[in-house]
Amino acid sequence: MNSAQSQSLNVLLQEIEGIQLTHQNQRRLRADISADALPALLALLRGRAGYVHLSAISCVDWIEDDQFELVYHLWSYETSILISAHIRVARDPGIYLSVFDIYTPAAFFERDIHEMFGLYFEGSPDMSKFILTEWDGPPPMRKDFDSEQWVMDNFTWQDYHPDWLKQIEQQGGGVVKSADSSRKSS
């Protein structure tokens, strides 16, 4: 891309209210905007800046802020700059607007985020489960779901007791319970 393109892109993006732009490197542009302004930004990028490719929508669960961060990664085949638009959505009730009408691929990502995080997208064509059809627990990607604990509660492990271990146990040794218990106490 050339600097003229970059300039015009910057000018164009200033049309969005409250946008904050950060150039992370030559090909990565981070845009922080409010959730309300996102559809306008996407429409602008898609309609006037050649950003036809929605690379991904990522969701991050910031549980301490009680917010979900949604990141829309957009790519233009013309400017060769990837714009990541960051917005924050309240974790509760966890509803946001679908951008399916602007970008078709959004349907998959929104469906995925819905089943993994429980964030509902209004206007998305299909919010039914895709991967977790047999799962009735909480949305697993939420930070408050402890996967390891769930596994420990629901599964058992092999109880190995091979001959060599029996021999060692006869001699008074055996499996060290935890790394710290092996240490001497003062």
Place this chain on the structure above:
Amino acid sequence: MSSPKTIGNKAPVLDYKSAGSLLNPLKNLQFLGRKAITEPLQPRLASLNYRGFHLNDWEACVGCASCQKICDNAAITMVEIPGLKNDPVKGIRNHRPAIDYGRCCWCALCVDICPSASLSLSREYVHTCDQEHIDSYFILPDPNGMHKKHFGQGWQKTEHSDLLSLTRSAMAELEPANRDTNFNEIVHGFTPEQAVVEASRCIQCGMCHDSCPTHMHAPEYIRAIWNGDVEEAVRQIYRTNPFAHVCGRVCTRRCETACSVGIRGEPIAIRWLKRYAMDQVSHDRIKQIVKEDGKPKASGHKVAIIGAGPAGLTAAFDLIRSGHKVDVFEALPHAGGMTRYGIPDYRLPFDTLQQDIDVITSLGVKIHYNCRIGTDKTMAQLQKKYDAVVLAIGLSKGRQTRIPNSEHRHVYRAVDLLQKISSGEEFELPQSAVVIGGGNVAMDIARSLARLQKQQFGEVKITVTALEQQQHFMADPDEIKEALEEGIIIRDSCGPQGCEIDKSGKLIGLKTWKVVSIFDEEHRFSPRYDETEETIHAGDSVIEAIGQFADTTLLGEQLTEKLEWNRGRIKIDPNGRTSEPWLWSAGDCVSGPDVVHAVADGHRVAASIQQQLTIKTNKS
């Protein structure tokens, strides 16, 4: 929507659009006559760095469990194997990793992290079993391979794949030119950035904890420093060591000898990290942290401690926190014992030592200075007045070589001189000196005198002679390096044979013979010399730094008679109790010269006294 451009050229390949004869596939009938590429049923030999089943060299493995920590899948369990070498001081545990092949993914991260490089993978890869033999999925890797057949070495650690950081984080210190005329502290200590980098090298194996005489919680405070929480680090340090400033500077650091990272690289700078944590937290905050447990209930018991050195004060620190009243009697005007009067200022500044003592006295420990037991008070008085008495008198007298002419007035004992230097007493500074001994005390006196000589005469004329070869000196390698930098001459393998005196009765040097061997076949001390290689080391004074002994005259004749003795030392049980039920003994006078041992002794004695006093309380 703007239409994207079509860019780039097409690759020049076959024109597929026109091709496509029905006969094309028939061309491949030529393959009918070719040799088959099928491999024989016998499994192939895997590649030279294949990640197959595990091998573990039991001789090299130290059982540090870092493989367990890095394992993605919690596949590794440590198994304690009795009969294997278990030496906490050397940093060797009798634990060996056992691997669950129902978890393992053969990523070889365990191999790449292994500090001892004992773990590796073989080229073996076939293992099958049925349900009844599922136990065979849990294996204890040894050098012989999983099925007791060696298929050759596969993935091994190389310099590229090694995941440990083997070099220390650099720390600033005074250049020789800036330090040889003053007693300023040489090392500057870590900056916060350096400390975090150094702390991040730790693999949390806990060998340091095991090897430490007082079992300091080094992994915990290193982790706390790494987390940027120095106050937590101080809390962890004070769990076992009230002489934290001192041990942060002059500890013999057995932890670093045992450190697993040190097997192939430089051990973690545990001592400097401790010092960093202590220096970062303000003195008042440290006092608060120490008092966090709250004030103990007064027990009504009284304990007397003779000697305000590390052992005595550690015992005092423990006992006062158990609610006993503690009186410490110190013959000299300052507390600290050998750390105050034996260690020069450039290694341990007096004010940092004073901070440690201040923390202890702030708890309510009363120190009676200039109170020499035996003259100012007698043991009998103490026995009457106190429920328990601790003897922590240290090793205050220097040993003598008793070589010819060693009674000359210019032949000194190192401890006496050091005490004079640190208490600022006037003494006759020798123009040139010969030191006998290769330990830390020898280095201390040599380097202290070197500084004074440089100050007064502008040049250093000191020779250190020792029986050992230089690489076997008892002194810290750093000390030797720094001594050489400061202009001190070191002559190793020199057995002192006598002081040379000229006609006027002036001391002119030390005569030594070359040492052939120090110990005899039964490892007893019995040096043999090569008399033909005689050297005279010039010097107008000779300083003996060959060890110290305890001054037990304070006990008085009666008590000396009553006590049981063991080869010149007071006989004690494992808890430090003497044959007299009211008397305990701790510190250098029972376990030899070492600060951290003294601290450990102090704790042990305090625990024993506490136990004894509890019994007493319960009885009454």
Place this chain on the structure above:
Amino acid sequence: MRPENYQAVNHPPSHEYELNFGPNHPGIEGNYALKVKLQGDIVIEARADGGYLHRGFEKLMENRLWIQNIALVPRICVPDPVPMEVCYSLAVEDLDDIKVPERAQWLRVLQLELSRIAAHLFTFGGHAATTGMYTPMYWGVTDRDLILDLFEELTGGRVYSIYNLPGGVRQDMPEGFLQRVTQTMDYIDGRLKDYDNLFFTNQIFIRRSKGVGVINQQQALEWGVTGPNLRACGLAFDVRRDDSYLIYDQLDFDIPTEDAGDAWARTLVRRMELVESIRIVRQVVQALPDIKGPVRTPIPNPLAWRVKAGDSYTRVESSKGELAYYIVSNGEEKPYRVHIRGPSSMHAVQVLEKLSVGCRLEDVAQTMFSLDACPPEVDR
């Protein structure tokens, strides 16, 4: 076989019926399912059903140390695992400002391109099998195995190399490795004309695949199609060149395109990419002996390694299309969030659902293979 979430209702009209295409079906790629509604043998509706290979990678990665994840990531896409490793490593390097030595970058490119060749050979095999031709499958899989032999020699593992770490690669290549790479490349180069005779210019294949699953350029952009599938619609876009990473900008290679946008064009683009990949490998083989230096920038002790806080969206071109990692670090020992954008998450769901409609049932399998959809990557 009936999944138990079926509900008992009335019979559908007899001329329409539904079929569970997968998960256990010879025509499906991997463990994946399509529920198709048929009229005769024409598909009138299709719904993708994934999750059979779901392992919750993104959750697992949040629970593991930065270094431990390098053993985990290749498993996300089984047929083409190398780009996963490289992309993860690149993302972590981006976050933590680690500079990769040049030799490591060349080794990574070598590995990536070998992996691309292996993956394409594997895909042909699958595609040929769905059109009833088993010999190309036998050939493709066997020739791929020769590349796996190279991987085994270089990395110690056949499929999951676990060779890349943040900072570089784990070991330097063994002696004489480049000669063996050249030998294998010569062999595969020579084999290409056999493949042409047997498969690419085979009338059976051409007639079966031409006009099947057509995407035009407009649709491709609309649906988020990437990689060879996009190039088969005439758009010469390749992450390697247009969002360049490693040392791809120093290499000379073309981006083959086709205009038809059907199953045939997609497979042909891959066939042409083989030539380009071999070309790249040859360049690397030529350049590598002159590039000295270490293969890895040391990282801190991995058991106590915090990656700087921040986020990184890193893309690479896998054999299947655009692969991206979005990694968020909050400065802790473990990633805060990892989002994996696999190319197949578009191809195997929305695109496949749309392309299947109007196809004959036997072409659905072909469409899927021509899209090179990789189910484990969809399910993650």
Place this chain on the structure above:
Amino acid sequence: MKSTDLDRIEVNPKTMPKRTNPLANVFDDLVRFCRSRSMFMLHYCTGCGAIELPPAMTSRFDMERLGIQPMVTPRQADILLITGYVSIKTLKRVILTYEQMGSPKYVIGICSCTVNGGMYWQSYATAKKLDEYMPVDLYIAGCMPRPEAVIEGLQQLMDKIKNDQANSWKQYYENYDYYLGNQQKLFGNNWQTPTDVIGEAEIYRLMGPQTLGEHTKILQQVQKPMEPLEMKL
């Protein structure tokens, strides 16, 4: 499963009629030999390990020389090869598949994941121990095992079949209650399969004391007759 009353099923196992013909044993050996020489392996890629099967099946490692061929339907298959982790969603299908296979049938679990969870031991989505849900004849270690190891494993299975040691399929009938219990624990009490395992056990005369139990009782209560179904799109 057909709707039957528990009472109708004889709980005590019937003893096999004793064979008096000395040739019978020879005949059995012959049957087993032939069985081991012609096996069809169900082609169901449950996990990563499946990627090493195409090489094992094709020219280079060529399992066909052992008489083993991939087969696409469970009804005609002898070997169920579980190639690595089974997600819970897949596990349901695997059990359905297993039950539909005709006896004798053999299960091979390859990779670490089938033994103790493997790489995905922390994952909420995968089952950890395959032997809780179906009896396994042979495990092949590796993550994933190389084709050579797979071939080696298959040869061992052939030996076991020949020597009459691969009888895990009988265990499924004999301990059906145990397996069903584990399945119910994971899938909920509404779990049912279209195969009448208890009925089959009766036919094979493999009703053991462990075949019926509390879990089969739950099954009896919840099972619905199978009806023609429509797929909801």
